[in-house]
Amino acid sequence: MAGVRGKSGPVGNTNACKFGWRVLWRRAMIREQDRWVQRPVEQYIAGLVGDKPGASAAEQNTIEIAAIAKGCGLLILHELKRHGLTTKIDGQLELTPVGDELRKFLELELKALKVLGLERRSKLIGGNTLAEALSQHEESAS
Numbered sequence: 644m645a646g647v648r649g650k651s652g653p654v655g656n657t658n659a660c661k662f663g664w665r666v667l668w669r670r671a672m673i674r675e676q677d678r679w680v681q682r683p684v685e686q687y688i689a690g691l692v693g694d695k696p697g698a699s700a701a702e703q704n705t706i707e708i709a710a711i712a713k714g715c716g717l718l719i720l721h722e723l724k725r726h727g728l729t730t731k732i733d734g735q736l737e738l739t740p741v742g743d744e745l746r747k748f749l750e751l752e753l754k755a756l757k758v759l760g761l762e763r764r765s766k767l768i769g770g771n772t773l774a775e776a777l778s779q780h781e782e783s784a785s
Contacts, residue, residue: 677718684714695759702759709755716748 673680691706692698698706719741729736 677721680714680717680721683717684710687713691759705755705758709752709759712748712752712755716745716752719745719748 688706688710691709692703695702695706722741723739723745726739728739728742730739731737
């Protein structure tokens with residue numbers, strides 16, 4: 644029903660959604676039994692956005708890449724927990740192929756975090772910057 648607030652398109656319409664990948668992630672890419680991964684991914688996104696307030700579009704895309712890699716990594720870890728990291732083939736113990744895929748997703752996540760700026764930050768001393776703390780120390784010493 645066009646023009647009716649909240650009912651202006653067919654069910655599942657994604658024309659004006661802000662984060663299209665999240666809709667696809669929720670609706671199509673995750674199996675019903677793996678829906679638990681949505682909450683940790685959303686919390687991860689919220690944490691990264693909190694670290695980068697006012698993120699540019701490129702930074703938001705990088706956050707999305709890191710979040711997808713995180714979600715895939717969590718799903719792989721869950722499967723490894725259920726089935727194990729190793730398999731026995733012809734009497735020899737071998738790593739499952741999914742272990743290599745986990746490494747790739749973790750590397751992708753780390754690269755995305757480095758692009759976002761995973762650098763050291765100066766620590767505030769008593770709520771002050773280092774320069775302010777030094778000047779206060781000099782004043783108290785005199």
